[in-house]
Amino acid sequence: MGVAITLQQVSRTYGSAKALHEVSLEFPAGGTTALMGHSGAGKSTLLQLIGGMDLPDSGEIRVDGQALPRRGLDGHRRRIGFVFQRFHLLPALSAVDNVLAPVLPYRVSFDRKARARELLAAVGLADRERVLPSELSGGQQQRVAIARALIGRPPLLLADEPTGALDSGTGREIVDLLLRLRDQYGMTMIIATHNPELAATCDRLIRLADGRVVGDDAILPAADVLDRIGRLG
Numbered sequence: 370m371g372v373a374i375t376l377q378q379v380s381r382t383y384g385s386a387k388a389l390h391e392v393s394l395e396f397p398a399g400g401t402t403a404l405m406g407h408s409g410a411g412k413s414t415l416l417q418l419i420g421g422m423d424l425p426d427s428g429e430i431r432v433d434g435q436a437l438p439r440r441g442l443d444g445h446r447r448r449i450g451f452v453f454q455r456f457h458l459l460p461a462l463s464a465v466d467n468v469l470a471p472v473l474p475y476r477v478s479f480d481r482k483a484r485a486r487e488l489l490a491a492v493g494l495a496d497r498e499r500v501l502p503s504e505l506s507g508g509q510q511q512r513v514a515i516a517r518a519l520i521g522r523p524p525l526l527l528a529d530e531p532t533g534a535l536d537s538g539t540g541r542e543i544v545d546l547l548l549r550l551r552d553q554y555g556m557t558m559i560i561a562t563h564n565p566e567l568a569a570t571c572d573r574l575i576r577l578a579d580g581r582v583v584g585d586d587a588i589l590p591a592a593d594v595l596d597r598i599g600r601l602g
């Protein structure tokens with residue numbers, strides 16, 4: 370499961386600002402990548418291009434080897450779950466209705482309500498189906514937003530500072546949840562973050578600065594590092 374994403378020489382300019390400059394990257398299927406970099410480095414721009422919510426000025430983005438078209442990106446967007454810093458739940462809808470809202474316009478082969486309930490249970494909110502977002506804490510609202518992102522079983526999850534509006538303890542719970550859901554559903558994840566602790570839980574760290582890739586490193590799980598040190602010593 371999960372899709373592979375390839376960017377080839379992707380550039381995006383807003384006015385005179387080069388948000389991304391000839392970025393080439395490969396995201397293998399099933400990987401979990403952290404994107405870090407200063408404010409304005411191009412992290413959100415990169416996620417929006419990969420998500421088909423914005424178009425590059427030049428260069429190409431491929432999904433499982435197939436180039437994204439410049440028009441008719443609806444099908445691509447439906448393969449993606451997107452999680453934002455500020456949850457963006459619909460205030461008048463209950464938790465369960467927020468979760469199923471993205472698939473309401475479409476004919477789907479599954480029971481929307483049953484899947485929304487299953488996802489709310491998976492994020493630990495089985496007993497909060499009927500409540501409004503305003504009755505939930507920030508961390509709980511982000512859990513609903515994550516369940517919503519997964520309603521279409523997306524092979525790709527993009528998260529833009531998913532813990533940015535949360536205290537560190539709640540942020541940690543959200544990170545644990547994302548990793549658990551990745552293991553359960555097997556999607557490719559790309560997470561833009563300013564949080565080094567979150568980045569350290571990913572298996573790869575890409576650093577952007579001024580629209581360019583300035584670092585790209587594999588992150589070894591702590592157990593592997595200890596194992597290596599053990600073998601050296």
Ligand SMILES: Nc1ncnc2c1ncn2[C@@H]1O[C@H](COP(=O)(O)OP(=O)(O)OP(=O)(O)O)[C@@H](O)[C@H]1O
Pocket residue numbers: 383384386387388406407408409410411412413414415
């Ligand atoms: N819609 C837009 N219109 C004009 N300029 C934009 C737009 N979106 C982004 N930019 C510019 O593109 C550059 C990259 O912005 P981007 O939002 O991708 O950065 P970021 O790394 O996500 O920053 P942050 O950490 O603050 O979220 C910045 O210079 C920004 O001002």
Ligand SMILES: [Mg+2]
Pocket residue numbers: 412413414529561
């Ligand atoms: Mg951003």
